[in-house]
Amino acid sequence: MDATTAPHRIPPEMPQYGEANHVFELMQNMLEQLLIHQPKDPIPFMIDHLQRDNDYVPKIVILGPPASGKTTIAMWLGKHLNSNLLSVESLIAKEYSSLAADARRHYQKFQTLPNTLLVRLVQERLREEDCIRRGWILDGIPETREQALMIQTLGVSPRHVIVLSAPDTVLIERNLGKRIDPQTGEIYHTTFDWPPESEIQNRLIVPAGISEGETARRLLEYHRDIVRILPSYPKILKVITADQPCVDVFCQALTYVQTVHRSNAPFTPRVLLCGPMGSGKSLQAALLAQKYGLVNVCCGQLLKEAVADKSKYGEMIRPFFEKEMAVPDNIIMKVLRQRLDQQDCVERGWVLHGFPRDRDQAHLMDGMGYKPNRQALQMILNIRQIWETQDQSGTSPTSMVFFLNVPFDSIIERLTLRRTDPVTGERYHLMYKPPPTMEIQARLLQSPKDSEEQIKLRTDLFYRNSAELEEFYGRAITLNGDQDPYTVFEYIESGIINPLPKKVP
Numbered sequence: 001m002d003a004t005t006a007p008h009r010i011p012p013e014m015p016q017y018g019e020a021n022h023v024f025e026l027m028q029n030m031l032e033q034l035l036i037h038q039p040k041d042p043i044p045f046m047i048d049h050l051q052r053d054n055d056y057v058p059k060i061v062i063l064g065p066p067a068s069g070k071t072t073i074a075m076w077l078g079k080h081l082n083s084n085l086l087s088v089e090s091l092i093a094k095e096y097s098s099l100a101a102d103a104r105r106h107y108q109k110f111q112t113l114p115n116t117l118l119v120r121l122v123q124e125r126l127r128e129e130d131c132i133r134r135g136w137i138l139d140g141i142p143e144t145r146e147q148a149l150m151i152q153t154l155g156v157s158p159r160h161v162i163v164l165s166a167p168d169t170v171l172i173e174r175n176l177g178k179r180i181d182p183q184t185g186e187i188y189h190t191t192f193d194w195p196p197e198s199e200i201q202n203r204l205i206v207p208a209g210i211s212e213g214e215t216a217r218r219l220l221e222y223h224r225d226i227v228r229i230l231p232s233y234p235k236i237l238k239v240i241t242a243d244q245p246c247v248d249v250f251c252q253a254l255t256y257v258q259t260v261h262r263s264n265a266p267f268t269p270r271v272l273l274c275g276p277m278g279s280g281k282s283l284q285a286a287l288l289a290q291k292y293g294l295v296n297v298c299c300g301q302l303l304k305e306a307v308a309d310k311s312k313y314g315e316m317i318r319p320f321f322e323k324e325m326a327v328p329d330n331i332i333m334k335v336l337r338q339r340l341d342q343q344d345c346v347e348r349g350w351v352l353h354g355f356p357r358d359r360d361q362a363h364l365m366d367g368m369g370y371k372p373n374r375q376a377l378q379m380i381l382n383i384r385q386i387w388e389t390q391d392q393s394g395t396s397p398t399s400m401v402f403f404l405n406v407p408f409d410s411i412i413e414r415l416t417l418r419r420t421d422p423v424t425g426e427r428y429h430l431m432y433k434p435p436p437t438m439e440i441q442a443r444l445l446q447s448p449k450d451s452e453e454q455i456k457l458r459t460d461l462f463y464r465n466s467a468e469l470e471e472f473y474g475r476a477i478t479l480n481g482d483q484d485p486y487t488v489f490e491y492i493e494s495g496i497i498n499p500l501p502k503k504v505p
Contacts, residue, residue, distance in 0.1 A: 015268050015346070019373055029055055036155030057135030058083040059157070060257055063229065064140075064164030065222045066215055067175035068242040069249060072187055073164070074139040076250050077257065084131050087139040088113065091121040099124055118143075119150045126156060145228035152232065160257045161233040163226070164242040164249065168219050175215045179204040193246070236261065269294055269349035269496060272372035274356065274469060276462040277455065278411035280481055280488065281353040287489045288351045288496070295345045299354035302335050303327060313338070329361055333368060340370055359468035406481040408459060415455050419444035 018024060030046055039045035058081045064070035071087065078085040092107050094100040103117055113121075118141070126136060138158070142148040166174075177190035182205055188195055195201055209218070230237060238256045242249055271288060273281040282298065289296035306314035307321060313335050320327045332355060340350060352372070356362040417430040422445055428435050435441040448454065479491045 059159045060137045061158045061161045066218045067171040068164040083135045148232040161237045163239045166242040172215050175210045270372040271351040273353040276459045278414045279406045285351045285353045295350040297350050297352045358465035362472045410482045
């Protein structure tokens with residue numbers, strides 16, 4: 001591009017391609033790896049990095065006080081995610097490593113490892129092929145802030161950090177009942193998790209250092225160190241209470257490590273709101289546009305403006321308006337395309353409502369390249385979440401759809417009580433915004449479109465097509481739309497901002 005022509009008019013296809021193929025994240029990740037490893041020849045290094053395709057493998061740190069259950073949670077996560085569990089014990093037990101042999105001798109003598117030695121062990125293990133290919137889970141590492149900073153200096157950066165928390169009295173009581181299976185390394189408890197097999201029961205041993213005094217000393221050390229470690233992971237940290245059943249702790253931990261953190265990539269929201277009349281999509285679109293600077297694109301309003309302006313497309317639309325007939329899809333798309341291609345929509349993003357109303361329109365819009373990257377679809381369905389991407393869906397795996405549940409009676413209440421003052425043009429609602437005087441109320445008029453018969457007709461038409469729209473937009477979240485509109489907005493806003501958890505096989 002010629003720099004003298006700035007500001008550049010970027011074609012709509014370019015940012016859409018970048019978002020769909022995660023180009024920004026790809027370049028950012030490659031640049032990070034180049035700066036960390038500083039290879040002599042960057043080209044072969046980048047080719048090798050791209051061929052590994054391991055940008056999204058687990059990179060997890062689990063911290064917690066003694067007896068918080070962090071090793072158990074780490075083991076369960078490792079099995080579920082098919083990842084590698086790394087602990088001090090497993091690192092020093094590694095065979096055919098002179099570094100691990102030195103660490104074993106030092107640990108047997110002092111029951112601890114110097115920071116430099118532990119970090120070198122971690123670095124050596126993370127360079128092995130299974131950690132590169134399947135990721136890793138650090139159990140109880142780093143132990144101090146110095147270790148955390150040294151690990152970060154080496155370019156080792158976790159994606160998720162979990163800290164387990166529980167009252168000291170609970171931890172001391174829990175630690176006293178801890179037992180270990182020397183063959184498998186599994187941890188059991190005399191009260192909370194006793195194995196049913198007598199063979200396992202007979203071989204369990206009492207681990208060293210679990211007396212009340214020893215546990216209290218270790219807890220004191222942990223509390224002193226953890227407050228200095230946490231600032232090293234400000235945006236990827238989640239604290240989970242360990243004073244609950246272990247299965248519940250695991251479920252919360254698994255949900256968190258499956259979440260994808262927000263990208264730093266430039267993001268131009270393209271939001272789609274669909275629903276029957278009275279479902280609140282116009283208000284939600286206005287709220288989104290106001291808060292995030294999006295262009296509020298109402299399809300029906302675009303058609304009316306085209307007719308009022310007597311434009312080329314307006315003259316094509318006018319006969320259909322006069323005969324109260326539906327405007328053909330190809331004409332609607334021409335008007336819509338003209339608006340969405342304008343520079344404000346390309347730069348700021350848009351929130352579209354009133355189109356599409358059926359699967360054919362959705363296919364038409366998708367085929368012309370207008371693919372929303374965050375979608376909200378309002379329908380009468382039970383609240384449910386669909387995490388798996390449907391192969392036949394027209395949406396990309398990163399998109400989300402909101403299904404808003406609005407009972408028909410509520411739609412009737414919202415629309416049949418609407419009135420307009422013919423003198424001032426002011427709009428009222430007999431229940432939510434009544435006229436201030438009896439004189440105004442006496443002259444109010446109801447639009448023919450707001451009659452119960454017309455509402456039922458148009459609502460039935462929408463829901464006859466809604467099943468196919470649901471199939472086309474196969475990834476969705478259902479919300480209760482029959483509540484305060486600002487509560488609904490918070491749910492929609494959360495869906496636009498926060499990525500979905502990724503599915504783990």
